[in-house]
Amino acid sequence: MNMLRIENLHAEIDGKEILKGLSLSVKAGEIHAIMGPNGAGKSTLGYVLGGRPGYDVTEGSVTFDGVDLLALEPHERAAAGVFLGFQYPVEIPGVSNVQFLREALNAQRAGRGEAPLSGGEFLKLARAQADALGLDQDMLKRPVNVGFSGGEKKRNEMVQMGIVDPKFAILDETDSGLDIDALRIVGDGINRIMRKPDKAVLLITHYQRLLDYVKPDFVHVLADGRIVRSGGAELALELEREGYAGVAA
Amino acid sequence: MSVLELPSTREEGWRWSDPEGIAAAAAMPAGAPVDPAALFLDLPGARIVVRDGVVDRDASDLHRVTLAPVPASDHPLGRQAAGPGWMLHLAEDAVAHPVQVVHLASGGANHLPAEIVLAEDAAAQVVETYAGAGWSNRFLRVRLGRAARLMRAVRLVQDGGFVSLREEAHLGTGASLVTTFLGAGAAGSRIDATLVAGEGAFAEFGGALLTAGEQRQECAVAVRHAEPNGQSHQLWRAVAADRSTASLAARVEVARHAQKTDGEQSLRGLLLQRTATVNLKPELEIFADDVKCAHGATVGELDQRALFYMQSRGIPRGRAQAILTRAFVADALDRIGNETVREAFAADADAWLERVL
Ligand SMILES: Nc1ncnc2c1ncn2[C@@H]1O[C@H](COP(=O)(O)OP(=O)(O)OP(=O)(O)O)[C@@H](O)[C@H]1O
Ligand SMILES: [Mg+2]
Numbered sequence: 137m138n139m140l141r142i143e144n145l146h147a148e149i150d151g152k153e154i155l156k157g158l159s160l161s162v163k164a165g166e167i168h169a170i171m172g173p174n175g176a177g178k179s180t181l182g183y184v185l186g187g188r189p190g191y192d193v194t195e196g197s198v199t200f201d202g203v204d205l206l207a208l209e210p211h212e213r214a215a216a217g218v219f220l221g222f223q224y225p226v227e228i229p230g231v232s233n234v235q236f237l238r239e240a241l242n243a244q245r246a247g248r249g250e251a252p253l254s255g256g257e258f259l260k261l262a263r264a265q266a267d268a269l270g271l272d273q274d275m276l277k278r279p280v281n282v283g284f285s286g287g288e289k290k291r292n293e294m295v296q297m298g299i300v301d302p303k304f305a306i307l308d309e310t311d312s313g314l315d316i317d318a319l320r321i322v323g324d325g326i327n328r329i330m331r332k333p334d335k336a337v338l339l340i341t342h343y344q345r346l347l348d349y350v351k352p353d354f355v356h357v358l359a360d361g362r363i364v365r366s367g368g369a370e371l372a373l374e375l376e377r378e379g380y381a382g383v384a385a
Numbered sequence: 386m387s388v389l390e391l392p393s394t395r396e397e398g399w400r401w402s403d404p405e406g407i408a409a410a411a412a413m414p415a416g417a418p419v420d421p422a423a424l425f426l427d428l429p430g431a432r433i434v435v436r437d438g439v440v441d442r443d444a445s446d447l448h449r450v451t452l453a454p455v456p457a458s459d460h461p462l463g464r465q466a467a468g469p470g471w472m473l474h475l476a477e478d479a480v481a482h483p484v485q486v487v488h489l490a491s492g493g494a495n496h497l498p499a500e501i502v503l504a505e506d507a508a509a510q511v512v513e514t515y516a517g518a519g520w521s522n523r524f525l526r527v528r529l530g531r532a533a534r535l536m537r538a539v540r541l542v543q544d545g546g547f548v549s550l551r552e553e554a555h556l557g558t559g560a561s562l563v564t565t566f567l568g569a570g571a572a573g574s575r576i577d578a579t580l581v582a583g584e585g586a587f588a589e590f591g592g593a594l595l596t597a598g599e600q601r602q603e604c605a606v607a608v609r610h611a612e613p614n615g616q617s618h619q620l621w622r623a624v625a626a627d628r629s630t631a632s633l634a635a636r637v638e639v640a641r642h643a644q645k646t647d648g649e650q651s652l653r654g655l656l657l658q659r660t661a662t663v664n665l666k667p668e669l670e671i672f673a674d675d676v677k678c679a680h681g682a683t684v685g686e687l688d689q690r691a692l693f694y695m696q697s698r699g700i701p702r703g704r705a706q707a708i709l710t711r712a713f714v715a716d717a718l719d720r721i722g723n724e725t726v727r728e729a730f731a732a733d734a735d736a737w738l739e740r741v742l
Binding site for chain 1 (some may be wrong): 688689690691692693695696697698699700701702704708709712713715716
C-alpha cells in the first residue's frame, strides 16, 4: 500500500502557480530522490506537504496513510509522522535546542496519546542522537540554530529527525553545506533512522554524492512544477553526466 | 471629572496616558475581598498586606517597616497619595530581609505613599504585588545613601481597574537601584518615574508590559545623571495583543558635568495582532561631551518562519507563539536577582501567555 500518494497537485504562492499537476506515490520501505533545476518547485513541494501558510493548494490531493494530509494542521502532520528537513533551517533566538525539541517531541507524543518524556529521559535521547551525528553536546543548550554554521544547521536537522523518529521524512537539500566527513555522517544517519521497512523518505538533492551513501530506490526529475521523468538509481548518474536539459526535455 | 485632575493628553509626557481608564477604575463597584496568602512568596522578612490603600496591621508582619507620614510629591498623580504610608529606613551597613507588600483593591479608588531610605552601605529588597480590582494609586520616595543598594520587583496582576505608580528616587554616590516591573494582569497602568543618579551611581529600570483586550499600559521614566561616572540601563519589552496598547517613553538626561556617563536604553515591542499598538519613545538629552549612550527601539511581529518551523516539528501554533513571546520578554525578567522572585514573575508571564494565546 502507498504511504504517500500525491495526485495532480497544483499549488500557488501569492497567486503564482508553482506546482502544476504533480503526481507521486511512495510506499513504505522506499527512498525516493527528487532532483531538478533551481526554481523547479522542489522546496515548494516540501512546504506544501508540511502545510506552510501561504502555500495554497488549488487542485489535487495528498493522502498519507490513507488520511487527507492537506486537511491537517502542520503540527498534526508532524504527530502523524511527517518530518520536514529544511533547506534553510530557521534560527530561533532565546529558545534552546533542548527546550524546543522536548516541547516538540512531547507535543507529538500528546497528539498520539502517549505520555510525555521526563527531562532526564529526554536529555538521554537528545545526547545519544547528537553523539551519533557528531553534533557537540553544548550545541543542544544553545538557542536553536543561532550562530550555527551551515553544516551544523543541517546536522541539527538530522539530530531533530533522530529524536522525533518520524515515519516519513522529506529532506530538502540536507547535503548542501556539508563537508565530506559530515556528508558521510549525515548519510549514515539517514540510513540508520529512516532505512526501515515501515518508513519512507523523499530526498531532495542536486548531487549524486549523497546518493552514494543513501541509495535511492527511485529517482524523479521535477521540472516546472511537475515530475517529468522517473527511473531507478541510474537516472541520477545519467543526470550528473548529461544535465537536466537532455534528460528532462 | 471629580476623581482626579491630570495634565491633558495633549501634553507630551501624558499623550499616551488613559485618564478615562483611571476614572472608570475609580468608579468600579466594591468587589469581593482577595485573599493575600497565595500572593506572598516563600521568602523571609516583612509581609505587608495593604487593603484598599490601608495597611492591615493585623494581617501584616512589619519587621523593620514602620508606618508614618511620607513627605508629599508635587506630581499630579503622586500628590494624591499623600499622608501616612509605609516606610523602610535602614541605618548604615544594615541589610534587611526582603520586604513583601501585597496591595489588594476591592473597587473604588485607593491611595498610599511609601518611603525607602537606605543609609550608607545599607541593602534592601522589596517585592510588591498588585491584585484585585479598582484604582490603586501609589507614590514611592526613595533615597539611597553612598553605596546603598536597593532591588525592587513589582508585579501588576490586578484583574481589572488601574494601577498608577509614581516613583521619585535619588541615588547617592555609588548607590545602586535595580527595579523590574511586570505588567501581566488585566488592569490598565501608568508607571511614572524620575530617577536622579549621583556620582558613579547605577540605575536599572525596566521590565515587561503585557497587554491584551482593550487594556492600556504605559511607562514614562526619566533617568537624570547629575554627576559623572553614572550608569543606567532601561530595558523594556512590551507585548500587545488584541486591541490593546503598550507605551514606553524612556528618557536619559545627562547634565553638563556628568562626564563618563554610560546610559543604555533598549525598548522593544511585539505585536501579537495587527490591531494592537506599541508606542516607543526613547529620548536622550545630553549636555556632557564624554558620554556613552546607546539606544535602540524596535517594534515587530512574531517571526512567521520560526512559527512554521516549530509547528512542523509538532508544536501547536498557540504554544509556538507562547514560546517565542516568552523568549522575547526573557531578557527583561532575567534582571531579577532573587531566584524565588524571578520564578514567580516568570510564572505570571507564563500564565498571561496561557490566557491570551
Ligand atoms: N513567496 C514567493 N512568491 C513568489 N514566488 C515564489 C515565492 N517563493 C518561491 N517562489 C518561486 O517558486 C519557484 C519554486 O521555488 P522552490 O524554492 O520550490 O524551488 P526549488 O526547486 O526548491 O529550487 P532550488 O533548487 O533552488 O532550491 C521559484 O521560481 C521561486 O522564485
Ligand atoms: Mg529548494
